[in-house]
Amino acid sequence: MRRGHRPLRAGTALVLVGLATFTGAHAASADGARCTFPAEPIEERPWSLQRVLLDQLWQETRGAGVSVAVIDSGVDTANPQLAGAVAADRGADFTEGEGDSTTDTVGHGTKVAGIIAARSHEDTGFVGLAPESTIVPIRQTDSQAGGTIGTLAQAIEHAVEQDVDVINISQDTDAPPAGDSALRTAVAEAVNADIVVIASVGNDGADGRRRETYPASYDGVLAVGASDRNNERAPFSQSGDFVGIAAPGVDMVSTVPGGGQCVDSGTSFAAPYVAGVAALLRAAHPEWSAQQVVTHLQQTAERATPGPDPHTGWGVVDPVRALTDDDTEPAEAPVPDEPAPAPPAPEVAALDLGETHAERSERLGTFVVLTAAVLTAAVAGAALILRDRRRQ
Known part of the structure; x- marks a missing residue:
């Protein structure tokens, strides 16, 4: 839930949608739990990975050769699971704080990056969905100053210049930017550059109101909501017709600065789950366009209705199905499922009326x-x- 992160710069503020408040080396999750980092390793395999047959998921690729820009609070490389996953030389820092793109005083960006690309480690059952992909760290906000529409636009422009394959944005604002805003222009440039642009929808959904958030609502952006263990919308996940897909976003385990893992909740951590699967698809099908990747993610998602709904979009992402159900080239847009054929009429026995x-x-x-x-x-x-x- 978005609270407590007051920006200090001019311009429309964006919020890291998985965080609440920051104090030194602490971060609070959407459900109020606190994480102190470095943290102890979590040995168990998290539920969000237990639902995936990793050997089947990785039978063709683990994301090698694909780069994912994480526009966030920085990505810490002191965590052993991220030490070899981050291309710091391709990163950038658009904050006025100390350090660079690998400095993460908040912990948010390090968690996001881990869900995408954390390498396996003997101390933990946690691993990223695309553990051979490369993270391009772009620090656009920190604990001292919140990001703005302007700095987010700059961050996206830098990602385009670095020729990344996927961009993950776990930030949002519900204040509609001006029609000619730099953010709209930067998103359009990324989409036109054939980059899969993924953004979280925000954590203000508990009041039941449907509202659009940005940049998730822009054309060409895959807007990701959060689902729970039952593949239903997490109560905090924002609803609206712009929601394109959902992914696990409750009790998410991921890497934190300095080492170890913490548990957090929010659409911030659903978005990189989808970004990790997108990275695998880009590695497996370099001939597919960004729009075809998005369509395939939506078409293969697990859903209860034939088409999309405003809570989970086209359904909850199914990583294994997305990577294995790829015999045909995807269309430019998903289509509703065909209705199940009607069962044959039962044979009626002769009725003895007496x-x-x-x-x-x-x-x-x-x-x-x-x-x-x-x-x-x-x-x-x-x-x-x-x-x-x-x-x-």
Whole structure:
């Protein structure tokens, strides 16, 4: 839920949609839990990865050769799982804080990057979905100064210049930028450059109101909502007709600065889950356009209805199906599922209606007549026998 992160720069503010407040080396999650980093490693495989058969997911690629720009609070490379995953020389810092693109005083960007590209480590069951992809770190906000529309636009422009394959933006604002804003222009440039642009939809959905957030609402951006363990919309996830897909965003384990992992919730962490799958698809199908990748993600998502809805879009991303159900080249836009064929009509057995009331009356009448005749004959016979005996 977006609260407590007041920007210090001029311009429309954007919010890191997985965070609440920051104090030194601490960060609060959307559900109020606090994480102190460095953190202890979490040994168990997180639920968001337990639902995926990783060996099947990675049978063709682990994302090698694909670069993903993480526009966020920086990506810390002191965490062993990210040490070899970050191309710092391609990064940039658009804040006025100390350090550079690999300095993350908030921890948010390091979590986002880990969900995408964290390398496996013997101390933990957590690993990124595309563990051989490369993160391009772009620091656009920090604990001292919030990002703005202007700095986000600059960050996207830098990602385009670095020729990345995927851009992840886990920030949002619900204040519509001007029609000719730099942000709209930068997003359009990224889309035109055939980059898969992914953005979180925001965490203000608990009030039930549908609203558009930016940059997720811009044309060509895949807007990602958060789902829970039951593949249903997380209560905080923003709803609206612009929602394109959903992904796990509750109790998400990921890397933190200095080492170890923490648990967090928010659409901030659903977006990189989709970005990781997109990175795998770009590695497996370099001939596919960015729009075809987006369409394939949506078409292969797991959904309860034939088409999209305002809560989870085209459904919850299915990483394994997306990577294995790719026999045909995807269309430019997803289409609703075909309705299930009607089952064949059951064979109806012949119905025995039994006798009618008239037939029953006739049968009983006949029975009575025959019985009377038999009794009469019997009486007559008995009388004849008795008479003959008397004559003797």
